[in-house]
Amino acid sequence: MEDFFRCKCPITSSLDIFGDKWTLVIVKQMLFEEKSTFKDFTESEEAIATNILSSRLKMLEKFGLIEKENHPNNKKTNIYTLTEKALSFTPILIELMIWSKENIQEFHPNLNIHPDLNRIKKNKENAASQIVKSYNQFKKSLFKN
Amino acid sequence: MEDFFRCKCPITSSLDIFGDKWTLVIVKQMLFEEKSTFKDFTESEEAIATNILSSRLKMLEKFGLIEKENHPNNKKTNIYTLTEKALSFTPILIELMIWSKENIQEFHPNLNIHPDLNRIKKNKENAASQIVKSYNQFKKSLFKN
DNA sequence: CCGGATCCGTTTCGATACTG
DNA sequence: CAGTATCGAAACGGATCCGG
Numbered sequence: 001m002e003d004f005f006r007c008k009c010p011i012t013s014s015l016d017i018f019g020d021k022w023t024l025v026i027v028k029q030m031l032f033e034e035k036s037t038f039k040d041f042t043e044s045e046e047a048i049a050t051n052i053l054s055s056r057l058k059m060l061e062k063f064g065l066i067e068k069e070n071h072p073n074n075k076k077t078n079i080y081t082l083t084e085k086a087l088s089f090t091p092i093l094i095e096l097m098i099w100s101k102e103n104i105q106e107f108h109p110n111l112n113i114h115p116d117l118n119r120i121k122k123n124k125e126n127a128a129s130q131i132v133k134s135y136n137q138f139k140k141s142l143f144k145n
Numbered sequence: 146m147e148d149f150f151r152c153k154c155p156i157t158s159s160l161d162i163f164g165d166k167w168t169l170v171i172v173k174q175m176l177f178e179e180k181s182t183f184k185d186f187t188e189s190e191e192a193i194a195t196n197i198l199s200s201r202l203k204m205l206e207k208f209g210l211i212e213k214e215n216h217p218n219n220k221k222t223n224i225y226t227l228t229e230k231a232l233s234f235t236p237i238l239i240e241l242m243i244w245s246k247e248n249i250q251e252f253h254p255n256l257n258i259h260p261d262l263n264r265i266k267k268n269k270e271n272a273a274s275q276i277v278k279s280y281n282q283f284k285k286s287l288f289k290n
Numbered sequence: 291c292c293g294g295a296t297c298c299g300t301t302t303c304g305a306t307a308c309t310g
Numbered sequence: 311c312a313g314t315a316t317c318g319a320a321a322c323g324g325a326t327c328c329g330g
Contacts (some may be wrong), residue, residue, distance in 0.1 A: 007190045008257040009174045010245035011238055017249070021168040023302090028156045038312050045152045049304050054313060062253070072280070074313065088247055093156055094238045100155035102233055104162070110152040124269075165321090183293050194323045198295060221292065221330060 017063060022048060023056050024096070027082065027089050030066075031135055035069075036079045036142055060086070072143055082138050090128045094120060162208060167193060169241070171221050172227065172234050175211075176280055181224045181287060182216075205231070217288055226284050235273045239265060 003012045018024050029035040041053050048058040057080060065086040072076035082089075084103055096123055097114055105111050114120065120127040150158045163169050174189055176182040195214055202225060205211040210231040216222040221223050227234075242259055250256050259265065265272040 005249075005253050008192060008253075008255050009170075009173070010249070010256055010258060011241045012170050013253055013256060014193055014241045015166050019164070019169070021160050021164040024160060024164070025154075025157050025230045026155070029293060032228055042312095045154060049306085050313065051315085055303095063248070065248075069253040074311095078312070085248055088244055092237065092240045092244060095240055096156045099233055099237060099283055100159040102151075103208070103210075103230055104155070104158050108150050108153075108158055110153050111155055111158060113155060141230050167322095184291095186326095187293095196292065196296080196324090197322065200321095219292095223293070 017059075022052055024089070024093065026053070026056055026060070027065075027086065028093055030080065030082050031087075031090065031093065031131065034138055036081060037077055038080075065089075069143075079142055081142065082135065087132045087135065090131050091124065094124055094128060094131075126127065162204075167197055167233070168205065171198070171201055171205070172210075173238055174226050175225065176232075176235065176238065176276065179283055180228060182222055183225075198243075215289075224287055226287065227260065227280065232277045232280065234272065235271065237277050238277075239269055239273060 005016050007013070018027075018144055025046055025048070026041060029046075033044070035041055035044065035141050038050075038053065038057075041048055043072060044049060057066065059070070061068060065082055069079050069081070071079050097117060100111065101113050101117060105113070116127075148155055150156070150161050163172075169184060169191070170191055171249060173215070174186060174191075178189070180186055182191065183195075183202075184197065186193055202211065202213070206213060210228055213227070214224050216224050233283060242262060245256065250260050256275050261272075
């Protein structure tokens, strides 16, 4: 495991885990778009390929960032949820949203800017904790009945 | 340019630009480690290959995130600096540092945690503006005499 | 020597087809 | 529905080359 990481730099090491085009997209879909099954992810706007999805889910599980459980009513459906640990992705995703508006919109005018982005920017900590709270409620609802 | 981006999601679009293992590492080296020449980057702890470095520098330049200029005393040396725009990477890099300590240290105990990380965490906005200020001073010093 | 460009073998990605 | 297998395309990364 030690040699998974390029060097001792924390920033570089975090990119050793999620420095690719897909990992944070999957986390985003879970956190912001209430996606939880394999099929949910493949049907997203981004249309991730199944093999890549599969490999990223395994990797996230290996690092304790997501959990895989059976659907309570449907044993053949697996439900993927973010662990407490993974909720620490929230501030990063908020920063990406902000960065995108400031740096990408000029090249990509159709960007779907979050309607509350200004409010989020003004109080990032509060926004993050609301997002986490709302995700935890969603997570609970997945296992009811 | 429109079709460079996978979809309209801001988070996904930002990953279309720097969702790889190297782009943010280069930005980090400029912002935190006072690196500014091609050779500086190749001599870093991460030891990036010259072809990858070259392609990333071009891409960052294309998006207006870095500038390439001649060294004042040495015409054959190019100096790469972050633009004002690129300084908006700072909050993202701060979040990556924090994430790393909380989520990677258990797998990678030799991680070089920033000595002031707790202070940075307590006041991220202030930390970011100090980092930017300090970078701008460094940038000025590059072009003196 | 420095800043890159080019070449080339290896790994990873990613679209599609396929299986339990 | 949840993945795996396949295979061409792209990216990585080490080595080398070349102009200034």
